[in-house]
Amino acid sequence: MLKKLILKNRSYRRFYQTHIIKVKTLKGLVDLARISASAGNLQSLKYILSCNPKKNNLIFPYLKWAIYLKDWPGPKEGQRPSAYIIILGDTQISKNFWCDHGIAAQSILLGAVEQGLGGCMIASIDREGLRKALNIDARYEIHLVIALGKPREKVVIEKLGKDGDIKYWRDKKNI
């Protein structure tokens, strides 16, 4: 059952942008992270939620989308995420976040997939740009941006070829 959910939880990068995700949904996903393991139960992660077009537009330009798809700059207008959850680390609580943001992000994305949504953890971020755009205090480290939406693409898992190439790619049908 969990395995099915994990298999469904691919990295989705194209979405039905007009699909609305409510702030209540995002809070529910963060709640899954809250009740997940936290080093020393310090709960040093904090979150920025975004699910309206204006705020989403502030975030989008600072994300790098798919390192192996050299000719693809990221989802075009109409296929962009409906929402984002930005995971921050509060340096006034801890200086070492261990892998708490990985634990949190996995809970959040599995929760999203369970609801028919999907997304992508993005660590390749213009952090200083994003910090300025959202006026994020220096106290907070920017760990990850989770892009969320209703997936508009098919992602399949392939066995590793003999060449050992782990890069994801798209075929003619954009799968």
Add this chain to the structure above:
Amino acid sequence: MLKKLILKNRSYRRFYQTHIIKVKTLKGLVDLARISASAGNLQSLKYILSCNPKKNNLIFPYLKWAIYLKDWPGPKEGQRPSAYIIILGDTQISKNFWCDHGIAAQSILLGAVEQGLGGCMIASIDREGLRKALNIDARYEIHLVIALGKPREKVVIEKLGKDGDIKYWRDKKNI
């Protein structure tokens, strides 16, 4: 459904030590990590599995169990984990593991809980001691040890008190 699983996935530190966990079960759990997100799909995490008393005894002395339970040195003989999954990072594949080990550990523990097992992510490790005991090559960074077993304790979630104290504790019934 996922929320139920996450709520059940507490940090368990006392177990029915004689409960046998098969290597096949551990491989199934690592498989959940394998199909979870990996930065750039580099799959730079590697795993050491242990589910026999001899190997378990080699690992146990290098783990620090519960930072807030000052008078408790860790589970006594008979209540120790039946198995361990050690998460390593292969520095020949990547120098930056991001939060991949958090993602992997969360998948592994949720998978364990789904099967009636449970455990604890341990990052407080005598890494050099463990490296020597298991003869782990310098090429591998030791990220986490996941202790696994059939839980022999009750863990409840409490609301944060007014004093803001996030430390876990045990009552007279050892809950």
